[in-house]
Amino acid sequence: MVFSSAVFLFVFLPAVWLLHTLIPARFLGARNVLLCAASLLFYAYGEPIYIFLMLGSVLLNYLAAILIGGAVRRGRDRLRRFLTVCAVVLNLGILGFFKYVPWLVSLANAHTPLSLPVPGFVMPIGISFYTFQILSYVLDVSRGEAEVQRNYLKLLLYISFFPQLIAGPIVSYNDIREQLTERRTTLEGTAAGIRRFVFGLSKKLLISNTAAALADAAFGSDSPSAALAWLGAFAYCIQIYFDFSGYSDMAVGLASLFGFRIGENFNYPYSAVSIRDFWKRWHISLTNWFRSYVYIPLGGNRKGEARTVLNRYLVFFLTGFWHGANFTYILWGLWHGSLMMFERVTRFDRLTEKKAFRPIARIYTLLCVAAGFVMFRAESLSAGFSFLGAMFAGRGSPSDLGALLTPWAVVVLLCGVVLSAPTLPTVRRRMEAGGDKMARVWSGVEFVLCLPFFALCVMTLASSSFNPFIYYIF
Helix, strand or coil, X not given: CCCCCHHHHHHHHHHHHHHHHHCCCCCHHHHHHHHHHHHHHHHHCCCCCCHHHHHHHHHHHHHXXXXXXXXXXXXCHHHHHHHHHHHHHHHHHHHHHHHHHHHHHHHHHHHCCCCCCCCCCCCCCCHHHHHHHHHHHHHHHHHCCCCCCCCHHHHHHHHHCHHHHCCCCCCCHHHHHHHXXXXXXXXXXXXXXXXXXXXXXXXXXXXXXXXXXXXXXXXXXXXXXHHHHHHHHHHXXXXXXXXXXXXXXXXXXXXXXXXXXXCCCCCCHHHCXXXXXXXXXXXXXXXXXXXXXXXXXXXXXXXXXXXXXXXXXXXXXXXXXXXXXXXXXXXXXXXXXXXXXXXXXXXXXXXXCCHHHHHHHHHHHHHHHHHHHHHHHCCCHHHHHHHHXXXXXXXXXXXXXXXXXXXXXXXXXXXXXXXXXXXXXXXXXXXXXXXXHHHHHHHHHHHHHHHHHHHHHHHHHHCCCCCCCHXXXX
């Protein structure tokens, strides 16, 4: 089930929200049971078999955390490390089996005399996200930074909560632990959640899906002109940002409807002045995960320049590989790692402190990000390099743009450009600076705008087919 579907919008969500509201706030346990059941139903709608895999994963880590917590309490450090390594290997083993084994078998068949049968199973939706989330809990328990959760239902809700189950954000257990035991819904929080959800839905259906049609046309062309290639790269940047940030907005909004607060996952990354700045703003929860559980444990930048270079390349290799079983993702990750090292060597951050240099820095960052996303979007390395060649070779005429750049597409792309910058937060801050009255006016404007946006989304749904999110495949 996806958020941008009629079943979710008009059946599942209203029913779950109404039942949750009817349960008195003092019966929080009953509300948790309802949300667990709803989340499992949400997942089983698309993955009826793999729901048992998720339940088993939560049970495995529930027991592992109890054992590890006991070892921490008794000061048995060797046992703690052994149990932690076993938990990490088992979790990554399950993820690797479903996500990478078919690809590795295909590679072996293509480059060796072997002729192994390629597994035909479908990768479980969301396995990358919920595996990393449950691993963060186990690792925090091992470090002594999180208390062991002995209530299986609460741990299951932490992992399976449907707003962020499929595509994040990856929520830290410590950030939500108290909310599993004590939280309340308010009229203000519900209104804010509705607004946030509708704006996220609009990002997906109105902007991302329109940009996707342009990107698909460009990347699907056998010999795109330079103009079409640049349009395709630009459109894909718009598509992936509004698709993924739209999902994250919907997740934050849905969580607010049920009294939960989860962190932001995007902070206007296309306004970044460096690649380092970009990764502080893009997919924030994944960046934080790799920094906390890979980069810092490896030594970070504390063990000399050579080790720092190795650690950063390893992190970006894993970041790319986490996204999927394809060399294009790996190269995308290494591209960003190389740019980060370039900026470190050249002291690029010092240049960005100069206001006059910032426009150049933003152009550099956008071009680098766009080039990386071309490889990210490509089906293969050769296709990616061919598309990049089309962008910079300058062959062909722009006549193939006429049928694509309809008035609606142009308007949507322009809206994408404006909304990719922190335009709305700037307006909001200025309105709020005018006092409580102006803040209420702005809040009312946002709520009123929800109505036509939601109506447009419904009309779009009625005339379109299945609308999966890009990050569902990861």
